[in-house]
Amino acid sequence: xxxxxxxxxxxxxxxxxxxxxxxxxxxxxxxxxxxxxxxxxxxxxxxxxxxxxxxxxxxxxxxxxxxxxxxxxxxxxxxxxxxxxxxxxxxxxxxxxxxxxxxxxxxxxxxxxxxxxxxxxxxxxxxxxxxxxxxxxxxxxxxxxxxxxxxxxxxxxxxxxxxxxxxxxxxxxxxxxxxxxxxxxxxxxxxxxxxxxxxxxxxxxxxxxxxxxxxxxxxxxxxxxxxxxxxxxxxxxxxxxxxxxxxxxxxxxxxxxxxxxxxxxxxxxxxxxxxxxxxxxxxxxxxxxxxxxxxxxxxxxxxxxxxxxxxxxxxxxxxxxxxxxxxxxxxxxxxxxxxxxxxxxxxxxxxxxxxxxxxxxxxxxxxxxxxxxxxxxxxxxxxxxxxxxxxxxxxxxxxxxxxxxxxxxxxxxxxxxxxxxxxxxxxxxxxxxxxxxxxxxxxxxxxxxxxxxxxxxxxxxxxxxxxxxxxxxxxxxxxxxxxxxxxxxxxxxxx
Amino acid sequence: xxxxxxxxxxxxxxxxxxxxxxxxxxxxxxxxxxxxxxxxxxxxxxxxxxxxxxxxxxxxxxxxxxxxxxxxxxxxxxxxxxxxxxxxxxxxxxxxxxxxxxxxxxxxxxxxxxxxxxxxxxxxxxxxxxxxxxxxxxxxxxxxxxxxxxxxxxxxxxxxxxxxxxxxxxxxxxxxxxxxxxxxxxxxxxxxxxxxxxxxxxxxxxxxxxxxxxxxxxxxxxxxxxxxxxxxxxxxxxxxxxxxxxxxxxxxxxxxxxxxxxxxxxxxxxxxxxxxxxxxxxxxxxxxxxxxxxxxxxxxxxxxxxxxxxxxxxxxxxxxxxxxxxxxxxxxxxxxxxxxxxxxxxxxxxxxxxxxxxxxxxxxxxxxxxxxxxxxxxxxxxxxxxxxxxxxxxxxxxxxxxxxxxxxxxxxxxxxxxxxxxxxxxxxxxxxxxxxxxxxxxxxxxxxxxxxxxxxxxxxxxxxxxxxxxxxxxxxxxxxxxxxxxxxxxxxxxx
Numbered sequence: 001x002x003x004x005x006x007x008x009x010x011x012x013x014x015x016x017x018x019x020x021x022x023x024x025x026x027x028x029x030x031x032x033x034x035x036x037x038x039x040x041x042x043x044x045x046x047x048x049x050x051x052x053x054x055x056x057x058x059x060x061x062x063x064x065x066x067x068x069x070x071x072x073x074x075x076x077x078x079x080x081x082x083x084x085x086x087x088x089x090x091x092x093x094x095x096x097x098x099x100x101x102x103x104x105x106x107x108x109x110x111x112x113x114x115x116x117x118x119x120x121x122x123x124x125x126x127x128x129x130x131x132x133x134x135x136x137x138x139x140x141x142x143x144x145x146x147x148x149x150x151x152x153x154x155x156x157x158x159x160x161x162x163x164x165x166x167x168x169x170x171x172x173x174x175x176x177x178x179x180x181x182x183x184x185x186x187x188x189x190x191x192x193x194x195x196x197x198x199x200x201x202x203x204x205x206x207x208x209x210x211x212x213x214x215x216x217x218x219x220x221x222x223x224x225x226x227x228x229x230x231x232x233x234x235x236x237x238x239x240x241x242x243x244x245x246x247x248x249x250x251x252x253x254x255x256x257x258x259x260x261x262x263x264x265x266x267x268x269x270x271x272x273x274x275x276x277x278x279x280x281x282x283x284x285x286x287x288x289x290x291x292x293x294x295x296x297x298x299x300x301x302x303x304x305x306x307x308x309x310x311x312x313x314x315x316x317x318x319x320x321x322x323x324x325x326x327x328x329x330x331x332x333x334x335x336x337x338x339x340x341x342x343x344x345x346x347x348x349x350x351x352x353x354x355x356x357x358x359x360x361x362x363x364x365x366x367x368x369x370x371x372x373x374x375x376x377x378x379x380x381x382x383x384x385x386x387x388x389x390x391x392x393x394x395x396x397x398x399x400x401x402x403x404x405x406x407x408x409x410x411x412x413x414x415x416x417x418x419x420x421x422x423x424x425x426x427x428x429x430x431x432x433x434x435x436x437x438x439x440x441x442x443x444x445x446x447x448x449x450x451x452x453x454x455x456x457x458x459x460x461x462x463x464x465x466x467x468x469x470x471x472x473x474x475x476x477x478x479x480x481x482x483x484x485x486x487x488x489x490x491x492x493x494x495x
Numbered sequence: 496x497x498x499x500x501x502x503x504x505x506x507x508x509x510x511x512x513x514x515x516x517x518x519x520x521x522x523x524x525x526x527x528x529x530x531x532x533x534x535x536x537x538x539x540x541x542x543x544x545x546x547x548x549x550x551x552x553x554x555x556x557x558x559x560x561x562x563x564x565x566x567x568x569x570x571x572x573x574x575x576x577x578x579x580x581x582x583x584x585x586x587x588x589x590x591x592x593x594x595x596x597x598x599x600x601x602x603x604x605x606x607x608x609x610x611x612x613x614x615x616x617x618x619x620x621x622x623x624x625x626x627x628x629x630x631x632x633x634x635x636x637x638x639x640x641x642x643x644x645x646x647x648x649x650x651x652x653x654x655x656x657x658x659x660x661x662x663x664x665x666x667x668x669x670x671x672x673x674x675x676x677x678x679x680x681x682x683x684x685x686x687x688x689x690x691x692x693x694x695x696x697x698x699x700x701x702x703x704x705x706x707x708x709x710x711x712x713x714x715x716x717x718x719x720x721x722x723x724x725x726x727x728x729x730x731x732x733x734x735x736x737x738x739x740x741x742x743x744x745x746x747x748x749x750x751x752x753x754x755x756x757x758x759x760x761x762x763x764x765x766x767x768x769x770x771x772x773x774x775x776x777x778x779x780x781x782x783x784x785x786x787x788x789x790x791x792x793x794x795x796x797x798x799x800x801x802x803x804x805x806x807x808x809x810x811x812x813x814x815x816x817x818x819x820x821x822x823x824x825x826x827x828x829x830x831x832x833x834x835x836x837x838x839x840x841x842x843x844x845x846x847x848x849x850x851x852x853x854x855x856x857x858x859x860x861x862x863x864x865x866x867x868x869x870x871x872x873x874x875x876x877x878x879x880x881x882x883x884x885x886x887x888x889x890x891x892x893x894x895x896x897x898x899x900x901x902x903x904x905x906x907x908x909x910x911x912x913x914x915x916x917x918x919x920x921x922x923x924x925x926x927x928x929x930x931x932x933x934x935x936x937x938x939x940x941x942x943x944x945x946x947x948x949x950x951x952x953x954x955x956x957x958x959x960x961x962x963x964x965x966x967x968x969x970x971x972x973x974x975x976x977x978x979x980x981x982x983x984x985x986x987x988x989x990x
Contacts, residue, residue, distance in 0.1 A: 227527060
C-alpha cells in the first residue's frame with residue numbers, strides 16, 4: 001500500500017466500521033432492544049447514517065480518492081497493484097452514486113418514505129389501497145427522478161436496479177425472465193397434488209433453537225464469529241467477517257420452517273464470514289450484489305435444505321431431537337417441497353416464487369415507464385397474478401399491499417430475489433461437476449466441502465468481479481436461466 | 496429555547512446519542528457479541544470515542560458554547576432560563592475538563608493503559624506483582640501529570656477525584672472517612688459468629704432469570720425501557736432514559752447472590768430511567784456523579800435487599816420458585832448479612848466494604864503525593880489490611896492485584912464506592928421520616944413508593960445540583976458519615 005492509497009483506505013476503513021456500528025444497532029433493534037426505546041434508536045441511526053454520508057461524500061474523501069483515480073474519466077493514477085486498482089474503480093463507482101443525489105432530494109425522500117411506510121401499514125391492516133395510493137404515487141415520481149439523477153444508458157429502471165445489482169439491465173432481465181416465465185407457468189399447471197401433512201406436536205423455543213444450533217454447527221456456521229437469534233422477520237447482518245449474525249422465526253407447530261429459515265439466513269451469513277478480513281474496509285471485503293447474496297441463501301435453503309439427501313441425513317437428527325419420530329425422510333421431503341399457487345410471495349414454493357418476483361418486476365417497469373399509474377396497481381396486480389400463477393387475491397392485503405418494499409421507497413430491488421435463484425442454479429451445475437458425490441456426502445451430513453467451495457469460488461473475491469463476471473469465471477459460461485429451468489423441471493417432473 | 500442555545504444543544508444532543516451508541520456497543524460486547532470479533536469491536540469503539548471527542552472539543556462546539564457562556568470567566572450570557580443557565584455552567588465545566596489534556600498525552604495514556612492492563616492480568620494470574628510494578632509506576636506518574644493538566648486548588652488528588660465526583664475534595668474525604676474507619680474497626684472486632692448455611696440445590700439459568708425477572712417486575716423496573724441479561728461482571732448501562740440495561744451474574748448454587756446483584760444493578764438502572772427524557776442531550780438528563788449513582792445501587796442492594804422486611808416478604812416468592820422451601824425468613828436474613836473480614840472487596844459485606852475502600856483511598860493519596868512508590872504498594876497494602884480489617888493476604892493476587900482500576904489508569908475512582916453508601920444512608924434517614932411505614936410496605940412487596948421517592952428527590956434533577964447540594968436539599972443537612980455509622984451500628988449490634 002502506497003502513501004497515496006493509505007489516505008483513502010483510512011477513510012474507507014472508518015466508513016466500513018461506522019457501517020458495522022449501524023449493523024450492530026439494527027440487529028439489536030430487531031432482537032433485544034426494549035420496546036420503549038424505538039424513538040431513541042431512530043435518532044441514533046439517523047445520526048450514524050448522517051456521519052457515514054458526510055464521510056464518504058465529503059471534501060476530504062473526494063480529495064483522497066482523486067489522488068488515486070480520476071473521478072471524471074475513471075482512469076487509475078500511478079501504478080497500483082491489481083487489487084488496489086479494482087478497489088479504486090469500485091470506490092469511484094460508489095462515490096459517483098453517493099454524490100449523485102442532491103441533499104435536498106435525499107431529505108425529502110426520507111420524509112416521504114417515513115410517511116409512506118406508516119400509510120402502507122394502515123392500508124394493509126385495513127385492506128384500503130386508497131390510503132396508500134397517494135404515497136405510492138409520490139414514491140413512483142421520486143424513483144423516476146432518482147433514476148434521472150443517477151443516470152442510465154438505456155432504461156431509467158436500470159439506474160434503480162443497479163443500486164442493488166450493479167451492471168444488470170432491464171433488457172437483460174426481460175431476456176432472462178421471459179423463458180423462465182413460460183416454463184414455470186407450464187410447470188405450475190401440471191402440479192396438482194394433495195397437500196401432505198406431518199404429525200407435528202408443539203415445540204418450545206429452547207427445543208427449536210437447539211435444533212437450529214445443531215444444524216448450524218454441522219455446516220459449520222462458526223458461532224465464534226456469528227450468532228443465531230429470534231426475530232419477527234428473519235434477517236442476516238454482518239459488521240465484519242468476524243461478526244456475522246442471523247435470526248430465525250419460530251412456528252411452534254412446524255420446526256421445519258425454522259430449519260429452512262435458519263439455512264437461508266446461514267447462507268447469507270456464511271457469505272459475509274467468507275469475505276477476506278485482510279481487505280476489510282475496501283470493496284474487496286464487500287458482497288458483490290443483493291442477487292449474489294441471495295444466491296447464497298437460496299443455495300443453502302433450496303439446493304441443500306430442500307434436497308433428498310439432506311432429509312435422508314437429517315431426519316435421524318430431527319428424531320434425536322424428538323421431532324417426527326417414525327416418519328420417513330421421503331415424507332418430509334414431500335412435505336417441504338409441496339408446490340401450490342398462493343398469494344403471498346414469502347410463503348411461496350420454489351416453482352411459484354420466481355413468478356411472484358416477475359410480477360413485481362413487470363409492474364415496477366411499467367410504473368417507472370409511466371405506462372401505468374399508482375391507481376392502476378391493484379388491477380394490474382390481480383391481472384398478472386391470474387396470468388402467471390392462475391389465482392386472484394380477494395383483497396389487496398393479500399395482493400399488492402403485501403410487501404414492505406415500495407413503502408420504503410425501494411424499486412428495482414425485487415429482481416434480485418429471482419437473480420439469486422438463477423445464479424445459485426448456474427453455480428450449482430459447476431459445483432456438481434466438481435463434486436459428483438455431493439449427494440452421498442450430504443446424506444452423511446458432511447457440509448464443509450460445500451462451505452469451502454463457496455468460499456473459494458465466490459465469497460473470498462468480494463467485489464473483485466461483477467456478478468456477471470463472476471458467473472462467467474466460475475462456470476465458464478455466460479449467465480443464463482437455463483440451469484434453473486432445467487433443475488426445477490427435473491426436480492418437479494420426475495422422469 | 497433561544498436561537499443561540501439551539502446551536503449548542505444540537506451538538507450536545509448529538510454527542511449524547513453517540514455516547515448512547517457506545518453504550519450499546521459496550522453492552523453487546525459483554526453480553527451477546529461472538530467471541531471472535533473482539534478486535535473488530537475495539538476498532539468500532541475507538542472510532543466512536545474519537546468522534547465524540549472531536550465533537551465536544553472541536554471548534555464548532557467551542558464557538559456554540561461561547562455564545563451562551565464566557566468560557567474564561569464562566570459568566571452566562573444573555574438572560575437564559577434557570578434550566579438553561581445550569582446546563583451552560585455544567586457544559587463549560589465539561590468542556591474545560593475535556594480540553595485540559597493535550598492530545599499527545601491522551602494518546603500516550605491510552606497506549607500505556609492498554610499495555611498495563613495486559614501486564615496486570617498476567618501479574619494477577621501468576622501472583623507476580625513485579626510484572627505490573629513498572630506499569631503501575633508509569634500510571635502513577637501519568638495521574639500526577641493529569642492532575643497538573645486538570646488543575647486543582649488544594650491537593651492534586653482532588654483533580655482526579657473530581658473526574659468521578661465533581662466538587663469533592665481529598666480533605667473532605669479524610670474528614671468523612673476517619674470517624675467511619677474508627678467506628679467500623681471497632682465493629683468488626685465485635686462480630687465473631689459462625690458462618691450460616693442454607694440448604695441450596697443447583698439452579699438453572701432459566702430458573703434464576705425467572706426469579707430475577709419476578710423481582711424486577713415488582714419494583715417495578717420497567718422492562719419496556721430496560722433489560723436484564725447475564726454477563727461475567729455485572730454492570731448497568733444506559734443509552735437513554737428509555738433504554739437502561741442491567742446484567743447479573745449467576746452462581747448455580749446460590750440464587751441469592753443473583754438476586755442481590757440484580758437489585759444493585761437495578762438501582763443503577765432505575766436512576767438512568769428516572770432522568771427526565773425531555774432534557775436528553777443536556778446535563779439535566781445526566782447522572783450527578785459516580786457516588787450518587789452508587790448510592791442508588793447500594794440503596795436497593797443493602798437498604799432494601801439486606802433488610803428484614805424484604806426477606807419476610809420475599810421468602811414466600813423464593814419458595815414459590817422452588818428455592819429454600821421450609822426455610823424461615825430470619826435464617827435467610829442471617830445468611831445474607833453474615834459479616835466476616837475477607838480479602839476481596841467485591842465479595843465483602845456491608846461492614847468491611849467501607850474499610851476496603853478506605854485502604855485504597857489512602858494508598859492512592861500517598862502515591863499521588865509521592866509519599867510511597869509503586870514498589871512499596873504490596874507492603875503498604877498488607878500493612879493497612881492488617882490495621883483496618885485485621886487480616887493479611889497470603890498473595891498479592893488476593894491483595895493489591897485484585898482490582899482492575901489502576902491497570903486501566905483510574906485513580907480517584909474508589910472513594911465513590913464508599914460515598915455511595917454514605918449518601919444512601921443520609922437519604923434513607925429522610926426517606927424513613929417521610930415513610931415511617933416503609934418496613935410494612937416492603938413486607939407486602941410494595942416497592943413503587945420507594946422508586947417514586949427516589950425519582951422525585953434524586954433522579955429527575957439530573958445534574959441540576961452537585962452531590963453535596965443535593966444531599967443538603969433532600970435531607971436538609973450537610974453531608975455527614977453519621978447516618979451510615981448509626982445505621983450500621985444499629986443493624987449489626989442489636990440492642
